[in-house]
Amino acid sequence: MQLTGAEIVVECLKEQGVDTVFGYPGGAILNVYDELYKHSNEIRHILTSHEQGASHAADGYARATGKVGVCFATSGPGATNLVTGIATAYMDSIPLVAITCNVGVSLLGKDSFQEIDIAGITMPITKHNYIVKDINQLADTIRKSFIIAKKGRPGPVLIDIPKDVTAAKTEYTPQPAVQVMPSSDIDERDLETALAMIRRSERPFICVGGGAILSDAAEEFYRFAKKVDAPVTDTLMGHGAFPETDELYTGMVGMHGTKASDYGVDECDLLIVAGARFSDRVTGNVNEFAKNAEILQFDIDAAEMNKNVLITEGVIGDLKVILEKLNSRLEQQDHTQWKERINSYKEKYPLVYPAEGLSGPWVVEEIYRQTEGDAIVVTEVGQHQMWAAQFYQFTEPRTFLTSGGLGTMGYGLGASIGAKMGRPDKTVVNIAGDGCLRMNMNEIATAARNNIPIIEVVINNHVLGMVRQWQDLFYEQRYSQTVLNDAVDFVKLAEAMGAVGYRAQTREEFQKAFAEALTLGRPVLIDCQIDKDEKVWPMVAPGAAIRDAFDEADMKKKAD
Known part of the structure; x- marks a missing residue:
């Protein structure tokens, strides 16, 4: 059947199971919004107050549901207002498809009214982006964008569509959405090396990051942590990957992590990092980070291996698959004495705040x-x-x-x-x-x-x-x-x-x-x-080792 580009955009979104779009209309994207109006009973549109709000809303939708978030914006300033939200999603590996519309093909590159090279602007902060100048490529481009956003390490994709492409017509054939499945291809030698490192460790410590959430690996990670019988910390992005009410949990790690977690990383003989990328807010001084330990990293992105911290060994692949394979082969470990040592830090250095007043x-x-x-x-x-x-x-x-x-x-x-x-x-x-x-x-x-x-x-x-x-x-x-x-x-x-x-x-x-x-x-x-001088404790000074975390009590001792 013959459809306009705008109709193809909406039909492809329906193919992908999109039920909500966040955005803000304008001249270049009017054809798409006109078509969306006809399908308001199938796709709900939330008109935000600003395009940045739309990109953040699409991001929040994606994080909360595990689906791909979708946002719309028009050309020029409408498109550039999405940039911070796209960059936010990129840095945290959030699946997002941003659809912008631009001036007509014949007006591109002529500094036309509200023209901007949004594909060029967003190239460093997207997994991929497209400008679709041929309507015959539009449907396939949208379908590929959803696959790219979800596949492997997730992230944002931008599609820029000139206005005359949204008005042109071509033949459209519906297709079912491609189900993106994680690859089960994990290097067996790496798995065996990981198992050997875990088995010989006497003081293992586990750090879980946002990758465990993105790969839906929480259940597998829980079983893994219990089998290793090791204390568990998380990064800021890893919250919720492991139940924080569990006895193995030690609190967040890093600049504002607990002393129990920071000391545990410093004193362990094996640091297992699952789905985390060694952010500077986690590591502090990288030369002092986990200096007494072998480091074993599990990550879907090979580029994260040895990027910020030199590791001992790594396993590349989907974290859920890695953990499933390790769980099926790893015997139950016992590290009672090590856990007692970390628990003593938890008891000695709890998080505290003023006993009275609103804080x-x-x-x-x-x-x-x-x-x-x-x-x-x-x-x-x-x-x-x-x-x-x-x-x-x-x-x-x-x-x-x-x-x-x-x-x-x-x-x-x-x-x-x-x-x-x-x-x-x-x-x-x-x-x-x-x-x-x-x-x-x-x-x-x-x-x-x-x-x-x-x-x-x-x-x-x-x-x-x-x-x-x-x-x-x-x-x-x-x-x-x-x-x-x-x-x-x-x-x-x-x-x-x-x-x-x-x-x-x-x-x-x-x-x-x-x-x-x-x-x-x-x-x-x-x-x-609340009081203007209330502070976040503990804290690691910039450039210091996380072992040197200090709090208000430490400052008072130093002053005395």
Whole structure:
């Protein structure tokens, strides 16, 4: 049958099982939006307040569901406004398809009105991208893009379509979506080497990252950790891959990890890294990282082997497949004495916060109590992000959504909208800082307009908290441009945009506000007023070894 390019776009999305698209229309993409209007009973479109919100929403939808997120934007500034969201997805390996439309083919390269080379701009931050100048290639390009986004190490793909291609016609033949399956091809020699290393280890320590979530390997990883009988830490992206209520769990590793985890990495004789890429926020000084250990890495991407840290051995492949194979061959190990040593660190160096008053950690723990640990927690970037990672106990994958690699302030509100659209059965809470909220507060209107009942908890210290913390510790308290003590009223702002607003200055006020928010079925913002000098502890200084993690008690001892 003969279809226009715009009709082909919509039909291909339906082939791929897409039920939700996030975007913002404009002149170049009008043909696609006109066709989408005719299929509004099959594909729901969420009109965001800004294109960046659309890309973050598509990202949040993908993280929460495991499906490919989809966003639309028009040419020029519409397309460039997607860039930060695409880069965020790229850094965290999130499957995303961004569809933009451009000026007509004959106008390309002529600095036409709202023309931009979005394919060139996004080349470094996509797995692949296309500009489709021939309508006969459009359907196959869209189908390939979904495969690329999901296959191997996931990531974003951009498709740019000139407007005249969306208007042209060609023959279209429907096709079923290709099911992307992980490869079972794992090098047997690498598996045997890994088994030998595990068997001879006396002090194994396991670090799990976001790859375990992307490969749906949580069950296999749990069995593996129990068989190895080793303490387990996670990276920021690995939260939820292993139940954090389990006795083997030691807390997050790295710059703001627990001392138990950082000491465990430093003292182990074998560090097993599953689906993590040795970010600098994990390793600290790479020359001192796990210096007493052999390092065994499992990763789907060969490029991650020896990129940041020199490893001893590695196994390349889908983590779920690797763990299945290892679990079938590995005998039950016993490391009781080693576990007792790490447990002594857990008891000696617990995470602490002020016993009285409203504080970031207390707010996170109260959210955990009231949601009974059964919520999707989204964050922005900063102190509140670290407190969420430290004090909410995640027990399931795809329940902690955060910008780990790029560290994108403004990510969380859009992502929480996407997560709620993908998982309407879940309570979705976005934990934000007041600085981050200023970057994406317009998406409150998106949630209100579409009646998407997310809960926005603002940890409001009237400063850029994490930057101020660095200024306090490393810049002799020169608080250059980090004070936000102005007249902005977030409660009135939320109400003006159609949401419900609360202000909490005490623990009791937050308890009441959050309990009400859980029952309203409307978007809610809770403005939590905390002290501007509250800090995230422990901390590793830039360039230091993670063994040198310090906290407030250490600083007081040093001062004395």
